[in-house]
Amino acid sequence: MATSEGDGNDSQCPMLSKTLSGPSQSLLFGNLLQIDANTHLSWTKWSKEFGSIYKVSFGPMGNAVVFSGVNELAAAFEPESENDNTFSDRWRPPVLEKIGYAGSISWENWLEGAKQRKHLMKEVFRSMDIEGLLKKEVDAVCDVLSNKEQVDVCELLNQANNNILLSLTLNRGDRYEYNDDEFKILSEVITSNHNRPVIASPMNYVQCLWHTPLYNTMRRNYKCLKSTLQPYIDSHRADFDSENIRDLIDGYLGGIEETSFDVQEAIDHIKFLFPPACSLRVAMQWVILFVTRNDDVQKKIQEEIDQVLTDADEVNDEVVTNKMPYINAVIKESLRLATPVVQLIPHCAIKDTNFKGYEIKKDTIIIPNLWGPNHDPENWVDPFVFKPDRWLNVDNLPPGFMPFGSGLRKCDGYLMSMTALRILTATVFKRFHLKGVEGEKLPSLEDSFMLVGCNHPNHFNVIATNRH
Template sequence: MSFTLQVLFFLSLPFILALLILSYFSSSKSVKNLPPSPPKLPLIGNLHQLGSSPHRALQAMAQTYGPLMLIQLGTVPVLVASSVDAAKQIMKTHDLIFSNRPHLNIPDKVFYACKDIAFSKYGEYWRQVKSIAVLHLLSNKRVHSYQHVRYDEMTLMMGKIRSANGSPVNLSELLITLTNNVVCRVALGRTYEGRKFKNLLERLMESLGGFSVGSYIPSLRWVDRLSGLERRADQVAKEFDEFLEDVLDEHVNKNMDNVEARDLVDILLEFRRDNAKGFRLERDMIKALIVDIFSAGTDTTFTSLEWATCELLRHPRAMKELQKEVHEIGRGKSVIAEDDLDKMPYLKAVFKEGLRLHTPLPLLVPRESTEDIKLNGYDIQSGTQVLINAWAIARDPSVWEDPEEFRPERFLNSPIDYKGFGFELIPFGAGRRGCPGIQFAMVVNELVLANLVYKFDLTLAGDEGMDMTETNGITVHKKRPIVVSATPCS
């Protein structure tokens, strides 16, 4: 046996040497200086180190390996950026090279082979649908035109709180219902209330938040099937498709005499009929855009509003400061109007601080490099996936004083904003792939919170205090709902 092994070794030695020489020359040509990397295991790489809160795990790893580190998730090399400068290099200096999206199995199922804006590949198709969204769906004029929808839904929510007469109210439930209804009315023309529709939205977000082993280790895609992840994603995609088919049929057949009452589906169908500039907006594309609006418009809007409210309840001094501001602006009005919001710097500071501490998508949406590039002295290969740890950047002690503290005042005399022009606070991303719906989301948030604290004094119901446990997934929610007692302000 020993002799046989020796013979085999000597026979294979030329091949081993040839492979080593080939590997040396190919690696020296393609990659000269890789970013620092933590040790990895065969096959799975660093997957086992991510745990249930990848943004926290990656923050801890970056403290050892630096603000630009290279990890291996299965067969996929992943560059992780955890500093303001690293984020700026990726989303501004070299934004074009890092504007692609990697192929991910679950979004591919849910968004009609990624025909949406968020997950579609960078190129002409993405440019066309992004242009449609920015010019026709999310422009300042269009967002303003749905002001009555926001007022209607806010008034309904306030009425429900008032009718509780001081009894405990599940505020989280009311906030998510409000954001769902606003998005439904704006996108589809009417609300779709009931447990079935709400459950469909919940399962959509659960599917998107599930970790797909097959996206990173193709040979182990059977694990996704065994765990039920693919089956659940297929089922929710099928049910959402059936729902959207009915919505589209309903819109195709409805009377459009009232141009002012057009919703987003009407606008997309009109664009399809006009076939503007030769770009054909197919039925699946329209459905993908609508799913995009629901997943981003509902989930991240509600999450931001819930966390900001949560922090105010935990910090009574900040709550009193905000109430003082809104009452000074309100001056006895029946409602805080949207025109009043720009006069409220503390309100805006509360949301900035809430977004800083509780970034809705802590790692944003993954990017992918399209070319070999030198980044801060490191060689990054084409096809490398990129994660930007916006959550870690927002808690970087070299940028923020007392980064774990909720202190809205830090933004009162600061130029830092969340709109993607600076990189200290990037909850909505930045550059070409930044979120185009920032204004749509934040006007809902500001209007609701301003009126909530204008009309009611809120206190936590019960004696247990605020549970700050987070959920796992692509969007980080508060795990347990906010239950409050609400007393009308005198």
């Protein structure tokens, strides 16, 4: 893959400015009709022709610049750098103006509220027993694996992911049983609009469509969401204790220094938290799928577990992190090969800047493509082959691996997600041997599909056999 010259934030001298190239575009729709449903494949294909930084047109929504090289991404989002600050805002498509984005840590500009909300979430997580919460959820996953003849892994981990998010946001750190009616209603209501595109929404191009029946269901779903979540805010207000922050709603009610928000904004925070948080669900699905597809990998995981833990020992994150390098390698390789977050939520330049010799104007849309660098043969030998062992020699690894982003807008749940992946992988394969169902083909990377900005595997069933 071509790599642009220069490093970091280049001089403002006009002589250094280079012209951004990109695919040819139509007058009305720009490049919109040329972009694949799996957008990351288009970004990666064009980077081979136009280089690691190039321009595309979103038609009436404006122009965008795609960053598709490992060096470019590292320079753009290096923590505490000038570039990271320059590209820290969000581009918001017109449909978000109708839905309402205030309260959204994902879509607010950095200084508009996202910085404070990130601090709030960090402090809420710090006040909670995150590892204990995750262990309970993984135990529930194992109960299902143990008690059913065969299990739809994607559906099971979808339920687990929803439960984790509900525990963090509104259920005071507790979990629901999967057959609980309240859990089913909350899961359905909160995720009701997840299959509806935001960036590719037709209303972004013809804004009067918002008032047509085409968007009746979306408007109705968001109204239902607010009415469903309001009682949880009211009940939290009734038993709130600033010395005991139990979840996100408590954080909004007070007790977190340097933050001051209307508690009603917690509804919008939760509304917009679930879509990007599907990255954890998808990452868990890919890890289970890759290990189930590769029996030699599964055996090596179990050998490592058996060397470190006895049958009676409980899995804990510190032990997995420090004493199980192969499990950590499997997780990283799964995140690289599948790249659950194939592209970051679009960023936006807060000012005119010269980056890598290219003039980028204020408000330009920035598309960070993570898929491209993770599958670049210049970075990785056999980039489309699952090889966990490549991670065991850190000296041979290319720089810039960022499965959940980097810098100011890095995923707020990154550390929790990595903990969840370690506990899930070690616990499931300590207790079970997983295999596919006879006569059913396990999906592959080629079968994946895009939804809510994440790369999903197709649904698959497994049979879990107790090891002990």
